[in-house]
Amino acid sequence: xxxxKEVIINDTTTLYLWKITEDLEWxxxxxxxxxxSKKRIDxxxxxxxxxxxxxxxxxxQHIGYSDFDLYYDAHGKPHLKDEKCISISHSHEFSAIAxxxxxxxxxxxxxxxxTLKIASRFMDVSHLENLSEIEKIQKATVIWxxxxxxxxxxxxxxxxxxxxxFENKFNLDDKITEAQLRFNSEIENYNxxxxxxxxxxxxxxxxx
Ligand SMILES: CC(C)(COP(=O)(O)OP(=O)(O)OC[C@H]1O[C@@H](n2cnc3c(N)ncnc32)[C@H](O)[C@@H]1OP(=O)(O)O)[C@@H](O)C(=O)NCCC(=O)NCCS
Numbered sequence: 001x002x003x004x005k006e007v008i009i010n011d012t013t014t015l016y017l018w019k020i021t022e023d024l025e026w027x028x029x030x031x032x033x034x035x036x037s038k039k040r041i042d043x044x045x046x047x048x049x050x051x052x053x054x055x056x057x058x059x060x061q062h063i064g065y066s067d068f069d070l071y072y073d074a075h076g077k078p079h080l081k082d083e084k085c086i087s088i089s090h091s092h093e094f095s096a097i098a099x100x101x102x103x104x105x106x107x108x109x110x111x112x113x114x115t116l117k118i119a120s121r122f123m124d125v126s127h128l129e130n131l132s133e134i135e136k137i138q139k140a141t142v143i144w145x146x147x148x149x150x151x152x153x154x155x156x157x158x159x160x161x162x163x164x165x166f167e168n169k170f171n172l173d174d175k176i177t178e179a180q181l182r183f184n185s186e187i188e189n190y191n192x193x194x195x196x197x198x199x200x201x202x203x204x205x206x207x208x
Contacts, residue, residue: 001018001019001020001021001022002018002058002062003016003017003018003058003059003062004017004018004019004094004197005017005197007195007202009098009100009104009193009204009206010100010191010193010206012100012101012102013098013099013100013101013102013104013204013206014098014099014100015096015097015098015106015202015204016059016062016063016096016097016098016099017059017094017095017096017108017197017202018055018056018058018059018094018095018096019093019094020051020052020055020093020094020095021093022051024047024050024051024054027050027051027054027055027057027058028054030058030061031054031057031058031061031067032057032061032066032067032068033057033067034067034068037053037057037067040053041053041054048092049090052090052091052092052095053090053095055090055095056088056090056095056097058095059095059096059097060097063099065080069081069082070086073155075155077152077155080099083101084099084100084101085099085100085101085102085103085104086098086099086100086104087104087105087106087149087152087153087204088106089106089107089108089148089202090108091108091109091110091200092110092200093198093200094108094197094198094200095108096108096202098204100206102206102207103153103206103207104153104204104205104206105148105149105150105151105152105153105204105205105206106149106152106202106203106204106205107144107145107146107148107149107152107202107203108145108200108201108202108203109141109144109145109148109200109201109202109203110199110200111137111138111141111196111199111200111201112137112141113137115137115140115141115144116128116133116136116137116140119136119140119143121161121162122143122144122147122161122162123140123143123144123147123161123162123167124166124167127139127143127167127169128140135172138172138196138201139172141201142172142194142201142203143167144161145194145201145202145203146165146167146177146179146190146192146194146203146205147161147165147167147179148203149190149192149203149204149205150165150179150181150190150205151165152205153190153205153206153207154181154183154188156183156184158183158184159181159183164181164182164183165179165180165181166179166180166182167179167192168180175193175194175195176191176192176193176194177192177194178190178191178192179192179205188207189207189208190205190206190207190208191205191206191207191208192204192205
């Protein structure tokens with residue numbers, strides 16, 4: 001399937017989603033890769049991972065960029081060669097990128113029971129009180145995504161999900177919330193936008 005969805009996150013940020021229905025050969029025919037990406041693709045063990053990586057390049061091509069406009073820093077954080085910021089996530093059937101004039105972090109997660117099982121390791125479980133089982137799974141997934149998204153903006157060693165990133169109270173219907181990073185004696189506030197796509201949840205974080 002071509003582009004699945006474009007979501008306007010704020011005045012300066014758009015999220016693009018690709019639903020992966022194509023086979024690997026199709027992607028290899030239509031995607032132009034730089035040398036380091038070719039090496040990465042060759043080193044990937046799973047075809048699903050390869051397709052997720054290539055679908056990101058399809059999204060780049062869709063908005064007028066290519067793999068040649070993208071590079072990674074030493075921590076694995078992606079950057080565009082122009083002045084824009086990018087964040088990338090992939091999960092099974094979907095790949096996502098968000099492009100912004102400001103720092104941006106995104107995460108895409110399959111909604112699954114396991115995230116709830118490990119919730120006490122990364123979040124304040126009192127935020128799951130009075131919810132049905134499925135709502136608990138969904139909310140824990142959003143909160144995991146909040147923490148991954150903020151981590152992707154900061155990309156600093158030593159950031160702990162339970163000890164340094166704190167989500168405000170929110171309802172699943174809100175589709176927005178706020179979160180705070182308290183790390184190295186600094187406090188940063190983030191806006192959060194999240195939503196459901198089929199069996200997945202995407203989360204975007206940006207500084208306000
Ligand atoms: C790096 C990390 C953010 C990737 O997230 P993920 O959910 O495993 O995978 P996603 O598909 O959502 O994201 C992968 C993309 O993140 C981007 N990424 C990787 N490292 C990054 C970094 N340091 N900063 C920002 N973005 C990064 C890359 O674009 C990557 O995809 P690509 O290499 O194919 O381009 C994650 O593995 C991580 O290290 N998280 C923090 C560790 C942690 O504290 N964990 C839990 C503690 S309780």
